[in-house]
Amino acid sequence: MDASLVLIQFLNGMQLGVLLFLLASGLTLTFGIMDFVNLAHGSLYMIGAFFCASLTFWTGSFVWGLLLAIPCTALVGLAVELSVIRHLYARDHLDHVLATFGLILCFDTLTQLIWGPEGISVPLPDVLDGQVTLLPGIVFPTFRLVIILGGLLVAGGLYWLVNHTKLGMLIRAGASNRTMVGALGIDIQTLFTAVFALGAVLAGLAGMLIAPITEASIGMGNEIIITAFVVIIVGGIGSMKGAFIAALLIGLIDTMGRSFLDDLFKLVMSTEAAETSAPAVSAMLIYILMAVVLAIRPQGLFPPKVR
């Protein structure tokens, strides 16, 4: 366990963390404002990745592909909100869960019909494809660094949007008392649609950013969305700050656990026992963290002040 490996895994953990934040922020926004549980959020992540893949091949450039995929994902988000989601706000959470579970099945199958069952790998431009030397002897893929910086930039942008703009003011007001906001003459339905589309774009962006690393594949969203749920549960559902801190925390713990848990276990048990138990424990690590947090604070680390 040498220091440079720890640093590299720390950065990998940060990269997973910012992706989780992009997903979790949309989830926590839709929950905080509309009181809506969206299981299909992961599908928007997948759609973003596939749009980005197709558009990258079409335009011949990943950057253009990404920029064009953003409005496309927003359109899908709008279409879903207008056709299905908006009829569900007044229903209970069980109906949300079932209907969005149905949406996942539709999205997965439609994606398979349109793009085929195979995953699509997305080529990076040469500028982003290389490695950078961070410190003497420590090299890190450029693109992963771009993801981290881009994610932090988006987080900063969201902070500004929520705290310093008119839309943000409406979002915060809608989260604390939506009936009152409606009574003050704000078109609450449009606000909801806008927030849902914003969440869709954030999820899609996460998918676009990960596509060059993993490739765009069917069901890619269903794996990461559960982790994003863990993030918002730990952070406190509805809290942006909680989502940010918990996302980084869980990204780091998951990555570090998978890399170093066997070494840690070898300190206290036989090599063989450590090598069998470490993968099992590291697969469960974030859920154990969630259980511990909930046992101490059932509302998460940073529950929003209202509701």
Added chain:
Amino acid sequence: MADVSTTDPAGGARKLSVASWFMVACLVALAVIPVAIYAGGNAFWLDIATRLVVLSIAAVSLNLILGFGGMVSFGHAAYLGIGAYCVGIPTYHALFGEFELIATNSGIFHVILAVIVSAVFALITGAICLRTKGVYFIMITMAFGQMIFYLFVSLETYGADDGLVITSRSEIPGIDMDNPLAFYFLCYGSLLAVIYLVHRIVNSRFGMVIQGAKGNEDRMRSLGYSTYVYRLAAYVIAGAICGYAGALLGNFTSFISPDMMDWAASGELMFMVILGGTSMVFGPVIGAALFLLLEQLLSAFTVHWHLPFGIMLILTVLFVKGGISGLLARMGRSNG
């Protein structure tokens, strides 16, 4: 068990007539039709019926907490998986050695192990989950379900995500488990027993507290009931029953994989419960039957059957309130 169909004392007598006749008809049909087709030489539908009966047990157990207790668990398939692995792992060790303590083919042992492990898992996770409410509860049960899923995915010894194939079914004295008919009637008998058990639970004092806590928790608390303990007990019972269903499922498929407890599997169980209707103990059986029929019909037309299925799921949520048993209840009311 005449009043299985209702938990609503007022006006219950009328809807009971339609719904409970329907239930008896369904159960008789389940006992006769698959067997008749099998005797006619077609084994396929007996397979479907066995799966239906096993999944029905799981769905009925989920309905105990979801429908009657208002605890929307999105991780119930975890118990199916746990139950199945409680068959698979001892059988594996009976064949390949190691872990002498649990290495056996005894079905009685498998079932007891499945029920106990499921109950313990339900007790531990339930104690944490039930501290929370609403959407937290949904997501946390889901997350714990995934936790178990990933645990088995990472266990290389037991096949990881390729799954575990068992070469022989559990051995239960007096029952030839390899005879499809005998196995079917074991499952069918189990379903009857579970329906009766859940019916007794729902209509007992305990069940009334659970339902009361769903309707108005503050009132139950002020009446002096510790709703947390009651809920936890119901959660453990449901988990144990579903673990039993898992042991049957593991024997039935002889192939045990983490996919059994994927969250999609939990979603399907939930869909069966909601489609069948949550107000009747028997409702989920109808839901499971419709689900399996839909699966067979749609997948006969297209490999992409998840698309029409997903659309139907959305439409059911948007337009059908109270599931099939809700429709039956409404029919009962308009007829009477």
